[in-house]
């Protein structure tokens with residue numbers, strides 16, 4: 001899966017800097033390639049990372065992080081984001097929320113709320129469904145989610161409402177020049 005999302009997100013972080021915060025946790029971070037890119041773009045290279053995914057999945061991440069020279073800056077943690085997540089200042093959810101229903105997304109966000117302090121930031125990388133009937137990649141992916149998962153693609157308003165219900169404020173939506181966006185939110 002990470003190899004598919006990697007091809008779709010080529011170049012999308014080139015002009016992007018994560019919100020401030022010393023510890024960055026990538027939840028459902030798979031092979032670690034998103035975290036490698038985001039920490040690599042960190043200008044002073046002092047942040048620490050947490051790669052969090054199912055215990056059965058994190059082995060590859062250890063190899064990818066070692067190859068990127070980041071093993072000493074990133075803790076690799078196996079777990080279930082519906083149960084609990086580690087404490088961090090910034091949480092990355094890359095192609096995670098669209099896999100899950102609103103109720104399931106609220107459980108993931110509740111795990112963050114239980115672990116984090118007020119003011120923690122969440123960085124969501126997803127397609128955002130545009131208004132209108134014009135074709136868009138997110139509308140195709142939406143059908144895949146309908147067939148394979150409990151999730152769906154969401155509009156900006158749907159992300160704002162979902163985050164609000166879960167106790168987060170959507171701060172901004174960063175366009176990336178491709179079909180995917182970066183949504184930043186803050187825990188109230």
Ligand SMILES: C[S@@+](CC[C@H](N)C(=O)[O-])C[C@H]1O[C@@H](n2cnc3c(N)ncnc32)[C@H](O)[C@@H]1O
Nearest residue numbers: 001002005028029030053054079080081094095
């Ligand atoms: C669609 S992939 C996204 C991978 C990665 N974030 C990316 O952008 O390439 C979903 C990831 O969520 C992980 N995942 C699914 N359920 C999980 C759970 N309950 N707890 C932790 N990770 C989970 C999967 O193992 C997988 O790596």
